[in-house]
Amino acid sequence: MAKPLLEARRVSKSFAGVRALKEVSLTVYPGEVLAVVGENGAGKSTLMKILAGVQSPDSGELLVEDVVRTIGSVQEALSLGIALIHQELNLAETLDVGANIFLGREPHCCGWVDAGRISKEARLVLERVGLKVDPSTLVGDLTIGQQQLVEIAKALSVDARVLIMDEPTSSLSDHETKVLLSLIRELRGRGVGIVYISHRLGEVGGLADRVEVLRDGENAGSLLGNEISHGAMVQLMVGRELSQFYPHQSHQTGEVVLEVRGLRTRAYPGQAVDFQLRAGEVVGMAGLVGAGRSELLEALFGVVPALQGSVRVSGELVSPRSPRAAMDAGIALVPEDRKHQGLFLEMGVRENLSIATLHKEQAGGFLNRTKEKALCEEMIPSMRIKTAGVDQPVQFLSGGNQQKVVIGKWLATRPSVFLLDEPTRGVDIGAKQEIYRLMEELAAKGAAVLFVSSDLEEILGMSDRVLVLHEGRLSGELHRSELSEEAVMRLATGEQTEAAAI
Numbered sequence: 001m002a003k004p005l006l007e008a009r010r011v012s013k014s015f016a017g018v019r020a021l022k023e024v025s026l027t028v029y030p031g032e033v034l035a036v037v038g039e040n041g042a043g044k045s046t047l048m049k050i051l052a053g054v055q056s057p058d059s060g061e062l063l064v065e066d067v068v069r070t071i072g073s074v075q076e077a078l079s080l081g082i083a084l085i086h087q088e089l090n091l092a093e094t095l096d097v098g099a100n101i102f103l104g105r106e107p108h109c110c111g112w113v114d115a116g117r118i119s120k121e122a123r124l125v126l127e128r129v130g131l132k133v134d135p136s137t138l139v140g141d142l143t144i145g146q147q148q149l150v151e152i153a154k155a156l157s158v159d160a161r162v163l164i165m166d167e168p169t170s171s172l173s174d175h176e177t178k179v180l181l182s183l184i185r186e187l188r189g190r191g192v193g194i195v196y197i198s199h200r201l202g203e204v205g206g207l208a209d210r211v212e213v214l215r216d217g218e219n220a221g222s223l224l225g226n227e228i229s230h231g232a233m234v235q236l237m238v239g240r241e242l243s244q245f246y247p248h249q250s251h252q253t254g255e256v257v258l259e260v261r262g263l264r265t266r267a268y269p270g271q272a273v274d275f276q277l278r279a280g281e282v283v284g285m286a287g288l289v290g291a292g293r294s295e296l297l298e299a300l301f302g303v304v305p306a307l308q309g310s311v312r313v314s315g316e317l318v319s320p321r322s323p324r325a326a327m328d329a330g331i332a333l334v335p336e337d338r339k340h341q342g343l344f345l346e347m348g349v350r351e352n353l354s355i356a357t358l359h360k361e362q363a364g365g366f367l368n369r370t371k372e373k374a375l376c377e378e379m380i381p382s383m384r385i386k387t388a389g390v391d392q393p394v395q396f397l398s399g400g401n402q403q404k405v406v407i408g409k410w411l412a413t414r415p416s417v418f419l420l421d422e423p424t425r426g427v428d429i430g431a432k433q434e435i436y437r438l439m440e441e442l443a444a445k446g447a448a449v450l451f452v453s454s455d456l457e458e459i460l461g462m463s464d465r466v467l468v469l470h471e472g473r474l475s476g477e478l479h480r481s482e483l484s485e486e487a488v489m490r491l492a493t494g495e496q497t498e499a500a501a502i
Helices: 044-051 074-079 097-101 115-128 144-156 174-189 201-207 230-238 293-300 323-328 338-342 349-360 369-383 399-411 429-444 456-462 485-492
Strands: 006-015 018-028 033-037 059-064 067-069 082-085 162-166 193-197 210-215 218-224 256-264 273-278 282-286 308-313 316-318 331-334 417-421 448-452 465-470 473-479
Touching (some): 006 044, 018 044, 033 044, 033 201, 044 082, 044 193, 074 082, 082 144, 097 115, 097 144, 115 144, 144 162, 144 174, 174 193, 174 201, 201 230, 218 230, 256 293, 256 448, 273 448, 273 473, 282 429, 282 456, 282 485, 293 331, 293 417, 323 331, 349 399, 369 399, 399 429, 417 429, 429 448, 456 485, 473 485
Parallel strands (some): 018 218, 033 193, 033 210, 162 193, 282 448, 282 465, 331 417
Antiparallel strands (some): 006 018, 006 059, 059 067, 210 218, 308 316, 465 473
């Protein structure tokens, strides 16, 4: 076998007494895709940051082409040919695309930044990732998916020998994902070592030459070639077999809890949407990227008030002109972007869990710490939130545990309508199952659950009914007996079917 490009030997790392890695070893060879998988909190991102110079290990050693190195900064890693594409976007939104790609590495001419060269070279690397935007476009004006492609283009521009990709497709459309996977195969053919982290095990199975599994901060096992399968990865990740991934069972439905008539959003003012949700049912909302799903949920929650239409909760006419008004009506929303819209990252678990019920936890104008403590004692074990304590800042929790804090915050308000926007995006297989379990418990207790997902398998597995949007229009409804990927995609692409339209 060829000489390794990069090797980690017995690397350990702890944060505030919480162990993230324990004697983890990893080897990256030229011309291969090495997938690193594991549940949230398994230590994947921490290990990648150590390899890329973002963090330093407490013990262990790193070797680059068989030479022991101390990688003390991102610049040192880049000089050694190691580049990291972060899961969390690391871009300057007030700078343009070209400036972001070459930030800190700007070419100069006669003492001035060579803007022409930046534009020319940025166009080339943007073309490689399939992003058709002008390099002079402000990053802040791009969608999340486009920003992710800029992050990838930035890493490609350094001509790295080891390219580390941490959840690179989590915000990409199907088309963008296909372009990226094709690019990865091209880089592999050039001898680049690719370290690929993803919770999408189907994606891993079709791409990886080797799989390294981490569990609880330790090496749990390796898979090579034909050994790589969904079942084998899951068993190593969680230490057990998951016999039934989607636990959904249809419940006895009750009265109409949410009735939406003639709702027009700012995203699609020319389209009016009508639908109902009943107590005890889980309804999926499908559609292609840009179909208006998130905008519809935001209108129902008053984030961006609807232009027109009526909303009734349990028969009562409500006017969700603000999130507080929606909360008072019994509506809760778990947003798509948990870090920017769902959490106060620098605050602790306690503050984040209690923030939605803050107005009910006051005594004489002061916080009622007794109620706040009681809420945490109820939510942390019931949500299975892994935390060092109630005051641990949520920014240090894994993605899955952060999502459970967001959901727990809204559970505390006892809503009758639960809206979830991409609830399992960027979380591991174990956390997904726990989120599915919570959705089932909500429905069993009589809540109406509406969830948006771009994962068709998830939509099919967890829904009693599916509402499909196409360019802001509700193109159809499918009941559980009618569900199939083909039926959903026909409606999502605008094709009329005999499925009942609402």
